[in-house]
Amino acid sequence: MNFKAVDISRTASASSIVFDVLRKAIIEGELVEGAPLRQDEIANMFSTSRIPVREAISRLEELGLVKTQRYKGAVVAGLSADEAAEVFDLRALLEPEILRDAMTRMPKDCLQKAREQCQAFSNSPKPMEWGDLNRDFHKTLYSASNLKYFKEVAENAMDRVERYIRAQLLMSDGMARADREHLAILEACEDGDGDRASLLLRDHIIGAKFSLLEHFPSPAVRK
Amino acid sequence: MNFKAVDISRTASASSIVFDVLRKAIIEGELVEGAPLRQDEIANMFSTSRIPVREAISRLEELGLVKTQRYKGAVVAGLSADEAAEVFDLRALLEPEILRDAMTRMPKDCLQKAREQCQAFSNSPKPMEWGDLNRDFHKTLYSASNLKYFKEVAENAMDRVERYIRAQLLMSDGMARADREHLAILEACEDGDGDRASLLLRDHIIGAKFSLLEHFPSPAVRK
DNA sequence: ATATCTTATATTGGATACAATGTCCAAGAT
DNA sequence: ATCTTGGACATTGTATCCAATATAAGATAT
Structure with missing residues (x-):
């Protein structure tokens, strides 16, 4: 992973921060199409739990920036x-x-x-x-x-x-x-x-x- | 609350179900503008925990159907x-x-x-x-x-x-x-x-x- | 040797438990 | 009488634990 993740351990608005960082990384192309977004991995990068990460990912999916499959995880959505x-x-x-x-x-x-x-x-x-x-x-x-x-x-x-x-x-x-x-x-x-x-x-x-x-x-x- | 909530205890795709039901209730006007969406209450209605409810609400917010304020909760978004x-x-x-x-x-x-x-x-x-x-x-x-x-x-x-x-x-x-x-x-x-x-x-x-x-x-x- | 079944591991989804913050009301000071 | 302050309560936000499922490697039968 090649985006900047700050330490937001026990921060109140963790999910929004994760959302913003991931969104920026995706639209700027730092996270390329098809790159998997592992909840665990991302949570560790931010020193937080998977809960805020999940929320961020579900919001990103609603925006069409990622695609998720049950039990298979999320990947950055491609766009032909x-x-x-x-x-x-x-x-x-x-x-x-x-x-x-x-x-x-x-x-x-x-x-x-x-x-x-x-x-x-x-x-x-x-x-x-x-x-x-x-x-x-x-x-x-x-x-x-x-x-x-x-x-x-x-x-x-x-x-x-x-x-x-x-x-x-x-x-x-x-x-x-x-x-x-x-x-x-x-x-x-x-x-x-x-x-x-x-x-x-x-x-x-x-x-x-x-x-x-x-x-x-x-x-x-x-x- | 006046929408139909089925029992989805321990169901895998709980968050999607909650999302669908809430979305329908909102767009059909059963949940009127300004009505508060208490996570606890909704979770009880579906016999689930608050986690899927939170995810549903955050997705609804991304769609512009609800508005949330930190620690104050979500309400059905109004539209002049x-x-x-x-x-x-x-x-x-x-x-x-x-x-x-x-x-x-x-x-x-x-x-x-x-x-x-x-x-x-x-x-x-x-x-x-x-x-x-x-x-x-x-x-x-x-x-x-x-x-x-x-x-x-x-x-x-x-x-x-x-x-x-x-x-x-x-x-x-x-x-x-x-x-x-x-x-x-x-x-x-x-x-x-x-x-x-x-x-x-x-x-x-x-x-x-x-x-x-x-x-x-x-x-x-x-x- | 290949195909199929079994099992181990990785990873997600949900439930429960805990921490943080806003709200409201009552008691006291000015 | 009005304003401040403190604390109980309600509610949200996050962490940890458990359950369910997919993937992949290995064992077994043909």
């Missing part, structure tokens, strides 16, 4: 390129709506912050940070929106495909393209042009989907 | 009319896409089944069944779709607003209108007209949203 593509399709429906709503009530310092994060993203020399910076930018754009449920669903969708996003940013022109598209979206926001911004955002997401399908071709259907 | 309206908006985005996809691969007996369910819905004399029958009809229409993630998200959305749907069906012309609209959607499906079907479905959902906002007006904003 086709399944990921579907998640991108959903994002492409939701996030433009969120952005459009956010733009109607966006305070000035929000755009300011978005611009800074956009620059931080394009200037960051550490590929390890790109995933987080990308997500920060999107999150800031949506922050002013009141569509809480939309945002909740979108967050879960992003969680599920975060691994693919990170992989894409590392590919050939992945980073350059993301940067370019972020800037275009940001400018549309600064112009107050909701139609353009949401359309560009949609293209940004759909583009990522096609790039994904191209670079992770689905295996030939076998009899 | 405004929040419910947002959920309907999301359904209006997703479900037409699901239906359109389902129609491209719908086997013949599926439409047959939908028609039967549609009639069963309009003929049912028991208001208690209307909610289930309504949902069955929608589910059948979507069943052929391959958009698993879309369907998963839509299911959760329906869960959250099921209480409002049931209330609407009981109101004045609620049942009549739903019946009328279901028939129109079904006919568009039978004609193989995906555009018309998805549009009618969208209207069906958006209509329910406005009816909801009309009948459950949000309280005046108070200082």
Whole structure:
């Protein structure tokens, strides 16, 4: 195992801590698809009992991040390129709506912050940070929106495909393209042009989907 | 408490059973908003320990059906009319896409089944069944779709607003209108007209949203 | 030698026991 | 009269123990 586990022996909210750490490790790809999650092992890493671990795992399963089989244990849920593509399709429906709503009530310092994060993203020399910076930018754009449920669903969708996003940013022109598209979206926001911004955002997401399908071709259907 | 709890003492999948029963009781409105869920009490009703109950509750929280506070316990999550309206908006985005996809691969007996369910819905004399029958009809229409993630998200959305749907069906012309609209959607499906079907479905959902906002007006904003 | 049955081990699921924290009420001080 | 404080009680959170089941290795029969 290669994630950071602190000692939370006899801590009150152990299950939430375990949940957070495991979730982060999974969406960032540190725990790769199919990796088994042994309750005992994880409990030892946190110096806690298996009870909070079990609770964390059951919550992760509800989010679709792990799969469990009775008496066989939990493994990190895999996501085929086709399944990921579907998640991108959903994002492409939701996030433009969120952005459009956010733009109607966006305070000035929000755009300011978005611009800074956009620059931080394009200037960051550490590929390890790109995933987080990308997500920060999107999150800031949506922050002013009141569509809480939309945002909740979108967050879960992003969680599920975060691994693919990170992989894409590392590919050939992945980073350059993301940067370019972020800037275009940001400018549309600064112009107050909701139609353009949401359309560009949609293209940004759909583009990522096609790039994904191209670079992770689905295996030939076998009899 | 007014839901059916069977004796599952020492049963292997106790937590899943508790989860299912609680979920059903919540979405059907038998456990009303704000009702406290005491671990002890529920465990006794099922003749199990609190462990499976805790797991069930934590999963329900992940679904947004209950809210918990440390050491204070869980209560059935409330949903204001405004929040419910947002959920309907999301359904209006997703479900037409699901239906359109389902129609491209719908086997013949599926439409047959939908028609039967549609009639069963309009003929049912028991208001208690209307909610289930309504949902069955929608589910059948979507069943052929391959958009698993879309369907998963839509299911959760329906869960959250099921209480409002049931209330609407009981109101004045609620049942009549739903019946009328279901028939129109079904006919568009039978004609193989995906555009018309998805549009009618969208209207069906958006209509329910406005009816909801009309009948459950949000309280005046108070200082 | 191979296939099938048996048994040992690993691992999960649940029950019971214990620890920690919030709530509520009463008694006393100001 | 009102506010604080302390302690009993209720309830949740975690640890430990036991039961049930799957996997894999070894024994046995053909």
